Amino acid sequence: MEHHNHDIVIVGGGAAGLRAAIAAVELQPKMDVAVVSKVYPMRSHTVSAEGGMAAVTREYDNFDSHAYDTIKGSDFLADQDSVEFFVKEAPRESYQLEHWGCPFSRDPDGRISSRAFGGMSVKRTLFATDKIGFHLLHTLFQTSLKYENIHRYDEWFVTSLLVDKDRVEGVTAIEMRTGELVTILGKAVIIATGGCGRIFQFTTNGWIKTGDGMALAYRAGVPLKDMEMVQYHPTLLPNTGILITEAARGEGGHLLNKDGERFLKRYVPGKMELGPRDILSRAEMSEINAGRGFDGPYGSYVNLDLTHLGEITIEDKLPFVKELAEKYLGIDPAHEPIPVRPGQHYMMGGVHTDMHGFTGMPGLYAAGEAACVTMNGANRLGSNSLTECLVFGAAAGRAAAQSAMKEISPSFGNPVQGEAMMEEKRIFDQLLKHEQGERISGIRTEMQNEMEKDVGIYRDENSLKEACRIVGALKTRLKNGIVEDKDHVYNTELVSALELDFMLDVAETIPYSAVLRHESRGAHFRTEYTKRDDAHFLKHSMAYKTAGPPRIDYSPVMITRWKPEERVY
Amino acid sequence: MSQEIATIRVTRYRPEKDSQPFFQEYKVPYRHDMVVLDALNYIKAELDGSLTYRWSCRMGVCGSCGANIDGEPKLTCASFLHEFKDRTITVEPMSHFPVIKDLVVDMEDFMEKLVKIKPWIIRKKDSLVEEGEYRQSSKELDRYQQFSSCINCMLCYAACPIYGLNEKFLGPAATALAYRYIEDSRDQGKDIRFPIVHEIEGVWECTLVGECSVVCPKGVDPMLAIQRTKILGATNAIKSILMPRGGR
Numbered sequence: 001m002e003h004h005n006h007d008i009v010i011v012g013g014g015a016a017g018l019r020a021a022i023a024a025v026e027l028q029p030k031m032d033v034a035v036v037s038k039v040y041p042m043r044s045h046t047v048s049a050e051g052g053m054a055a056v057t058r059e060y061d062n063f064d065s066h067a068y069d070t071i072k073g074s075d076f077l078a079d080q081d082s083v084e085f086f087v088k089e090a091p092r093e094s095y096q097l098e099h100w101g102c103p104f105s106r107d108p109d110g111r112i113s114s115r116a117f118g119g120m121s122v123k124r125t126l127f128a129t130d131k132i133g134f135h136l137l138h139t140l141f142q143t144s145l146k147y148e149n150i151h152r153y154d155e156w157f158v159t160s161l162l163v164d165k166d167r168v169e170g171v172t173a174i175e176m177r178t179g180e181l182v183t184i185l186g187k188a189v190i191i192a193t194g195g196c197g198r199i200f201q202f203t204t205n206g207w208i209k210t211g212d213g214m215a216l217a218y219r220a221g222v223p224l225k226d227m228e229m230v231q232y233h234p235t236l237l238p239n240t241g242i243l244i245t246e247a248a249r250g251e252g253g254h255l256l257n258k259d260g261e262r263f264l265k266r267y268v269p270g271k272m273e274l275g276p277r278d279i280l281s282r283a284e285m286s287e288i289n290a291g292r293g294f295d296g297p298y299g300s301y302v303n304l305d306l307t308h309l310g311e312i313t314i315e316d317k318l319p320f321v322k323e324l325a326e327k328y329l330g331i332d333p334a335h336e337p338i339p340v341r342p343g344q345h346y347m348m349g350g351v352h353t354d355m356h357g358f359t360g361m362p363g364l365y366a367a368g369e370a371a372c373v374t375m376n377g378a379n380r381l382g383s384n385s386l387t388e389c390l391v392f393g394a395a396a397g398r399a400a401a402q403s404a405m406k407e408i409s410p411s412f413g414n415p416v417q418g419e420a421m422m423e424e425k426r427i428f429d430q431l432l433k434h435e436q437g438e439r440i441s442g443i444r445t446e447m448q449n450e451m452e453k454d455v456g457i458y459r460d461e462n463s464l465k466e467a468c469r470i471v472g473a474l475k476t477r478l479k480n481g482i483v484e485d486k487d488h489v490y491n492t493e494l495v496s497a498l499e500l501d502f503m504l505d506v507a508e509t510i511p512y513s514a515v516l517r518h519e520s521r522g523a524h525f526r527t528e529y530t531k532r533d534d535a536h537f538l539k540h541s542m543a544y545k546t547a548g549p550p551r552i553d554y555s556p557v558m559i560t561r562w563k564p565e566e567r568v569y
Numbered sequence: 570m571s572q573e574i575a576t577i578r579v580t581r582y583r584p585e586k587d588s589q590p591f592f593q594e595y596k597v598p599y600r601h602d603m604v605v606l607d608a609l610n611y612i613k614a615e616l617d618g619s620l621t622y623r624w625s626c627r628m629g630v631c632g633s634c635g636a637n638i639d640g641e642p643k644l645t646c647a648s649f650l651h652e653f654k655d656r657t658i659t660v661e662p663m664s665h666f667p668v669i670k671d672l673v674v675d676m677e678d679f680m681e682k683l684v685k686i687k688p689w690i691i692r693k694k695d696s697l698v699e700e701g702e703y704r705q706s707s708k709e710l711d712r713y714q715q716f717s718s719c720i721n722c723m724l725c726y727a728a729c730p731i732y733g734l735n736e737k738f739l740g741p742a743a744t745a746l747a748y749r750y751i752e753d754s755r756d757q758g759k760d761i762r763f764p765i766v767h768e769i770e771g772v773w774e775c776t777l778v779g780e781c782s783v784v785c786p787k788g789v790d791p792m793l794a795i796q797r798t799k800i801l802g803a804t805n806a807i808k809s810i811l812m813p814r815g816g817r
Binding site for chain 1: 583584585586602613614615617618619621622623624625626627628629630631632633647669670673676680683684687688689690695696698699701702703704705706707710713714717718720721746750753755756
């Protein structure tokens with residue numbers, strides 16, 4: 001079996017992974033870094049982020065305000081030491097990105113423009129029209145090209161972590177182009193694979209968001225933290241799940257029910273359209289359930305009305321919203337409202353790490369949406385996630401580099417070689433050789449529908465137990481799934497089967513964590529426990545992999561300066 | 570009402586089996602709001618798991634899903650079935666690229682060209698991040714903004730007749746990106762980048778056919794970038810002729 005050796009192996013080439021790679025080589029120019037990504041890095045899902053990235057850059061703003069907004073937004077489940085670190089690093093990372101060439105929108109004085117965003121008490125969301133994710137990703141990717149010591153493995157799909165005596169020694173990966181399984185060894189591995197939105201039927205997430213890194217860490221013994229905390233974004237296009245950015249509301253857009261009423265006055269009167277996403281998504285569902293939504297071919301919806309903003313604001317500040325509405329709905333948002341409904345967008349939960357991205361397993365780090373630091377707690381504020389990718393991507397890159405400098409290179413011998421050969425057998429001799437069984441696409445659809453139905457915005461004991469049962473049964477069925485494409489070269493169906501296997505492991509942790517949280521907090525809403533319960537649940541859920549269903553444990557929340565209080569907007 | 574049907578003819582080529590590409594035809598249930606990508610996804614999920622193509626964001630920004638659709642390079646996620654006559658649509662891999670499998674093409678050539686143009690801010694001296702951002706006016710931003718909107722989807726290379734004849738040609742997207750940095754007020758690398766875009770297979774190869782700008786799904790005008798780079802290059806050349814020479 002072919003093997004490669006580097007100091008650091010980064011899985012994922014989006015914002016967090018690329019930022020980690022650059023941080024590692026800037027700290028130690030001789031550091032040999034591999035970025036292994038199942039897609040060309042500029043295809044990573046960071047590309048779809050639209051609204052902006054939060055950082056304190058103005059005289060009227062301060063770190064405490066950003067920290068408090070984030071913590072309150074999290075419904076007090078965020079670890080406050082991580083949040084304090086985050087807000088202090090955020091401006092530096094934003095300016096660094098600007099120095100690297102990100103085409104930010106500008107104020108008349110030449111400074112980076114900032115806009116209002118949900119749950120943020122002042123304008124602190126820096127933006128590049130409504131395509132910050134795209135520009136951030138391409139800026140990082142193009143900048144990464146100048147470092148000769150960043151080696152890319154584009155379109156290599158990581159299938160497992162190689163672990164020896166509780167220490168991570170590298171990964172196994174399929175080179176898509178040849179279909180060969182290869183080992184890539186490293187003294188440290190950073191997981192930066194993003195979220196797992198494709199577990200759900202209705203999501204803003206791209207096809208590639210299958211929770212690979214979450215599953216890799218989980219299988220290696222690292223807990224997944226706060227997995228019940230799933231963000232539903234309030235404004236998706238009803239048929240496709242395409243995201244209409246929160247910036248549309250930041251720029252003054254209104255949410256209207258079928259009576260033409262700005263219904264948020266009943267739910268978040270102090271913030272209205274700039275309330276946090278969890279509350280807005282539930283408010284839309286309440287309106288729809290009360291019969292005040294519109295009926296459409298893809299379910300009920302409400303309207304996002306931008307018509308009063310005028311053509312110039314829409315052209316200048318929201319050109320992508322205009323493009324998407326025109327292209328996919330045939331609507332000019334300057335003249336007609338955009339139909340929207342809530343859907344899965346982001347995972348607050350993920351691989352447990354400390355604020356340096358360390359997972360607790362020697363050699364293993366994680367950052368970005370794949371990780372749970374935790375700074376988002378039970379609900380993330382819009383525009384914190386891109387900054388999070390930069391701040392904690394950089395932190396993880398530096399920590400991994402410091403650790404790698406102290407370690408000797410792993411050697412390709414036992415037991416790593418043995419593990420890699422088992423992996424080869426699992427994929428090519430077992431999974432690929434099945435001749436009889438069911439299509440994986442059917443199993444995937446059932447998982448997505450089930451998660452949508454029973455692990456959505458409203459949850460209860462019965463729905464969550466049903467989800468636990470069905471996902472468990474789907475895992476058994478996948479063992480008899482077949483891959484029709486038997487070729488080695490660029491076998492996307494084989495990759496899909498492995499992704500589905502990852503997704504089912506990750507999906508299972510969500511209802512198992514959720515069913516035990518007998519309270520409502522942030523995005524997690526239990527119809528039979530509608531209040532937050534700090535006495536019993538001011539703690540993080542930690543899901544551990546076992547031979548059977550996940551085992552759920554808990555860890556304390558770090559409170560520094562902001563005592564939990566009622567969350568009213 | 571009976572289910573309406575669309576017919577999708579797709580190029581198949583599996584290097585482990587096929588000596589030549591061939592067309593395979595699939596029948597797909599038709600909806601008015603379906604894009605070509607939806608049809609491909611239906612085929613892969615329900616009819617033939619081996620059909621191979623790239624995609625991810627399905628909202629026209631990741632740049633993965635380019636193909637020749639009825640002969641025109643387009644994003645499959647942004648091409649509606651109802652735009653095509655008779656609901657019969659031919660989907661082929663993008664022209665001018667080596668085919669890896671079915672609709673998946675090899676774009677390593679572009680990846681190498683991208684590095685060549687040094688697509689990063691070059692400064693004689695970096696300012697400290699602690700000092701804040703480099704100031705840039707909206708007018709300065711306007712000079713390069715559209716060229717920074719390239720999603721690297723490769724449609725312009727598929728459309729470019731020059732690239733079709735000479736793959737050494739730097740091509741539309743890479744030139745647009747080089748020009749994006751040349752025009753960025755924060756960049757000081759013009760002298761380094763200029764020789765690259767002006768070398769033998771750089772901008773001078775382009776005969777201004779303009780197909781690149783027609784097919785770009787993001788409104789980037791690579792032909793304009795090429796034209797302006799030519800003009801800048803010409804002025805620079807004249808300047809260097811007029812400049813006094815040191816002793817030889």
